[in-house]
Amino acid sequence: MADQQRDVIEILEHDHREVEEMFAELESLRGATGDDAGVRRRDLMDRVTIELVRHSVAEETQVYPAVKNKVSAEEAERAKQEHAEAEETLQRLDGMDPHDPSFDEELATLMREIREHIAEEEGEMFAHMRQVFSHEELLELGSEVESVKKFAPTRPHPSVPNEPGVRTALGPVAGLFDRMRDAVSGRGTDG
Numbered sequence: 160m161a162d163q164q165r166d167v168i169e170i171l172e173h174d175h176r177e178v179e180e181m182f183a184e185l186e187s188l189r190g191a192t193g194d195d196a197g198v199r200r201r202d203l204m205d206r207v208t209i210e211l212v213r214h215s216v217a218e219e220t221q222v223y224p225a226v227k228n229k230v231s232a233e234e235a236e237r238a239k240q241e242h243a244e245a246e247e248t249l250q251r252l253d254g255m256d257p258h259d260p261s262f263d264e265e266l267a268t269l270m271r272e273i274r275e276h277i278a279e280e281e282g283e284m285f286a287h288m289r290q291v292f293s294h295e296e297l298l299e300l301g302s303e304v305e306s307v308k309k310f311a312p313t314r315p316h317p318s319v320p321n322e323p324g325v326r327t328a329l330g331p332v333a334g335l336f337d338r339m340r341d342a343v344s345g346r347g348t349d350g
Contacts (some may be wrong), residue, residue, distance in 0.1 A: 164298050164301065164302065165298075165301050166294065166297035166298050166300070166301045167221075167222060167288075167297050167298075167300035167301040167303075167304055168285045168288060168289065168297060168301075169301070170301050170304055170305065171214070171218070171222070171280070171285070171304070172281065172285070174210060174214045175277045175280075175281065177210060178207060178210055178211060178214075178273060178277075179274075179277075181203050181206055181207045181210070182207070182270050182273070182274075184203055185200060185203050185204065185207070185266060185270075186270075188200050188203075189263060192258075196257075197256070197257045197258050200257035200262075201257050202347075204252060204257065204266070205347050206347055207269075208249050208252070208253065208313070208314065208315065209313040209314075209347045211245065211249060211273065212246075212249070212311065212312050212313055212314060212315055213308045213311040213312070213313065214308070215242045215245070215246065216307060216308075216311040216312060217303075217304040217305075217307040217308045217311060218238070218242070218304070219239060219242060220307055221300060221303040221304050221307055222300060222304065223235040223238055223239055225292070225296075225300060226238075226284060226287075226288065229291050229292065230284070230287045230288060230291050231284075231287065234283065234284050234287065237279070238276070238279070238280065238284065241272065241275070241276040241279070242276070244272055245269060245272045245273055245276065246315045247315075248265060248268050248269045248272060249269065249315040250315040251265050252265050252266065252269060253314065253315060313347065
């Protein structure tokens, strides 16, 4: 069974590809008019937000503390700062009308922030992790990341400090309320 388990880097890279696919679809809809296009863009933006928030909380509570301890405190801190910036952008996009001209500007900002963050993680941090962590440690981190994502918030909470202890303590509560709001509104159900 352990052979079928993905390590943390495989999980995070898979998340990155999913977000990039949604970004590509959002880009293909840029300039599209009509209610259907607006609904599709809003749905995609909600799905991007859900995935990015869950991914970020899992990294902040599980991955970055391990990176800080075994790889580089500077890399972990830089990644947390990049998350904080992206979360502010997600907050501005949350609920914004996809036909609002500022929607495209904020979306372009988010895409740039996330793409730069992914390039840094995949180009530097993940390579360093592969050098320092054992295969078993990477598998264990992967399991922890998957567990956190199940209960993580689905909406941006930029006022919550992105420190592991705070995120670990408040994440499940915020996640529960976010999921309740999502269920009532139908958010993130792909339509």
